[in-house]
Amino acid sequence: MSWTDTSLGRYGALVVALAAFHILTPLVQALELSNWITSAVVSVTPLALLWGVKGNRIHKRIALVAMVPFLLVVWLRPEARMIPSESTRRAVGAVLALLMSLYYGLMIWIVLQDINRAKRVSIRVIWGGVAVYMLLGMFFGMLHLGVHDVFGDAYVSSTQSGPLTYYDHIYLSYTTLTTLGYGDIVPVHPVSRALATFEAMTGTLFVTIVIARLVAMELASRAADAVGYSSSDIER
DSSP states (O other): BBBTTTTTTHHHHHHHHHHHHHHHHEEEETTTTTTHHHHHHHHHHHHHHHHHHHTTTHHHHHHHHHHHHHHHHHHHHHHHHHHHHHHHHHHHHHHHHHHHHHHHHHHHHHHHHHTTTTTTOOOOHHHHHHHHHHHHHHHHHHHHHHHHHHSSSSEESSOOSSSOOHHHHHHHHHHHHHOOOSSSSEEEEEEHHHHHHHHHHHHHHHHHHHHHHHHHHHHHHHHHHTOOOOOHHHHE
16 A cells, blocks of 8 residues: 555545534534534535645646535525525525535546546545545435425434424435435435435445455555556556
């Protein structure tokens, strides 16, 4: 494993930002604090992505351009929940959730493109893989939220009588992605069930493929070292 990569730990900031979101958002919900705190925490994520891709000009430009509408959506989301008309509120909420999922999908693509070019296993590659896995949870969480806004009764909770919250859908997403499935929030609509099924398959396959990729990279780099090739020779 290479520990001398000049971009060591760059994706670590992205992982920390996502972890902070999962720590602070439930506290904000439990203590009934302002949703603006959650928006502020989410806003750190695209900044962390910019730090992670600073070595690639094209990816940095894409991330920078996409960051502006994403931040706008993040800060508009709490206001959208205050719209009096239920149908309008759901429609706006679904659009905002879709836009956020598209941005998380773009983040996943950027990080995967970066780490797939690596020829050796490094801290950057490991952090990048962890970041992609966490971003998958956010991506599907926004899709779950959008499905809920469109169909209204797509999910049922056995532990709460009120409507599901923003973080409830992200919680559902991660318990599905990891195939944990507590069963306290259940998809009951055909669309939400299909989405949950696809997410569970994605989570399982991603872990399998990433582990296989890391092992193959490490074996290839060790084999090259054994015959006297450098990392630049491997890339050629």
